Amino acid sequence: MNLRAIKAVTETQTRILDAAEDLFMQHGFEGASMRMLTAQAGVNLAAVNYHFGSKDALIEAVFRRRLDAMNTERIAELERLEKDAAGKALSPEAIIRAFIGASLRMIEDTRGGGRTFTRLLGRAYTEPAKPIRQLIGQMYATAMERFKAAFVRALPELPKDELVWRLHFMFGTLAYTLAATDTVQLIAGAKPEDRYDARVLEDRLAAFMSAGLLAPLAGTVNVRIAA
Amino acid sequence: MNLRAIKAVTETQTRILDAAEDLFMQHGFEGASMRMLTAQAGVNLAAVNYHFGSKDALIEAVFRRRLDAMNTERIAELERLEKDAAGKALSPEAIIRAFIGASLRMIEDTRGGGRTFTRLLGRAYTEPAKPIRQLIGQMYATAMERFKAAFVRALPELPKDELVWRLHFMFGTLAYTLAATDTVQLIAGAKPEDRYDARVLEDRLAAFMSAGLLAPLAGTVNVRIAA
DNA sequence: GTCTATATCATGATAGAC
DNA sequence: GTCTATCATGATATAGAC
Numbered sequence A, B: 001m002n003l004r005a006i007k008a009v010t011e012t013q014t015r016i017l018d019a020a021e022d023l024f025m026q027h028g029f030e031g032a033s034m035r036m037l038t039a040q041a042g043v044n045l046a047a048v049n050y051h052f053g054s055k056d057a058l059i060e061a062v063f064r065r066r067l068d069a070m071n072t073e074r075i076a077e078l079e080r081l082e083k084d085a086a087g088k089a090l091s092p093e094a095i096i097r098a099f100i101g102a103s104l105r106m107i108e109d110t111r112g113g114g115r116t117f118t119r120l121l122g123r124a125y126t127e128p129a130k131p132i133r134q135l136i137g138q139m140y141a142t143a144m145e146r147f148k149a150a151f152v153r154a155l156p157e158l159p160k161d162e163l164v165w166r167l168h169f170m171f172g173t174l175a176y177t178l179a180a181t182d183t184v185q186l187i188a189g190a191k192p193e194d195r196y197d198a199r200v201l202e203d204r205l206a207a208f209m210s211a212g213l214l215a216p217l218a219g220t221v222n223v224r225i226a227a
Numbered sequence C: 001g002t003c004t005a006t007a008t009c010a011t012g013a014t015a016g017a018c
Numbered sequence D: 001g002t003c004t005a006t007c008a009t010g011a012t013a014t015a016g017a018c
Helices: A011-031 A034-041 A047-052 A055-085 A092-107 A114-124 A130-154 A160-180 A185-189 A198-213 B011-031 B034-041 B047-052 B055-085 B092-107 B114-124 B130-154 B160-180 B185-189 B198-213
Strands: none
Touching: A011 A034, A011 A047, A011 A055, A011 A114, A011 B011, A034 A047, A047 A055, A055 A092, A055 A114, A055 A130, A092 A114, A092 A130, A092 A160, A092 A198, A114 A160, A130 A160, A160 A198, A160 B160, A160 B198, A198 B160, A198 B198, B011 B034, B011 B047, B011 B055, B011 B114, B034 B047, B047 B055, B055 B092, B055 B114, B055 B130, B092 B114, B092 B130, B092 B160, B092 B198, B114 B160, B130 B160, B160 B198
């Protein structure tokens, strides 16, 4: 009888996943080695292959551990909003908050590694390696469709291709915020206590993103100074 | 007499820089090896160390080749605008265009490797390795200060810490756009001919970013549906 | 399930012939 | 300036004892 089928996650697996999260974030997927990883996890070098099969499978496990739950939470929040609205259109800002809230709340989780994961996630969005892009794409697919549909309903007058671009920009804003909140010196000017406060960050991000999403159409208001 | 002092950039150096740009973008700095790199450049394995001294020095050279010029161009464009305005305040959107224009125009340069570099650059913004962050930070420092001052002058009523956050968000939007324009599936819905048209992209980005920059202050307009 | 030991190959860097 | 050859180290992965 297979014990692993019952106790799906062992102590060793958790330690490996925690170390992998941290080291993939710091050094990238190719840059973080099995030796670094098993040393930091305090497990044997062979343990990764035993528990996960290969380095690539470990990468997938790292994302799967948190990302599936995160996107499920996003969709649940959106559906809660839609139910409460009872047929009325949602405000774009409310939809935005439903999308960004789950990831921002994770920033506050330093003990459980959530913050590390969000930084890894932000980095992974700009990862060109095909297998990783496909992996992330798959894991986001359902939530993306749901949210896109919600935005279409909330903004029926916005041309579809314009919406797609603006979703792209919004995604980028979030990705960079997740990845760089810890690192970038620009933010040095910001009050430290605000930096990781999910509520404050959500307010700031939601204000910025919804204004961008609702911007006047380019072409109709292109005022260039000295053009 | 040192010939390299006269002809600063040799054919071999250019080939190495081109290959490095491409492979650092694809595999990250740690993931791209000297062997890959010299093979793709069609030069000897020892050539990198001879011409650049080390892998780290090569990384710096890759950025320096284009980034210094890019930021000089940005500042020149800003100063041109300020001169034309003759003391009057610039519009935030004009300042934004001055900042993003130089990088977006580079996307169109497929032959010379500009597009590759912009993608590398977008990736590098989320790179946590300290030496690289410091390098990029240094190279941006002057331009950042100049542009921040311009925004302060254009938006005297916007609180400083709010401005800093919004600049951070704008930077993120641009970074992600540079890094992911080629890759992300979301954009699959966009017309392909628009995807790399710097003018179209600049219009879309400028509209999004300036709306975000001018958004009503968070806290004053936080309308939550079903809160 | 966990360990040691090892196979096989890639890594960055350099010494020294040409 | 360019090459080959080589060093010391580190890479992923696995076989087999416990």
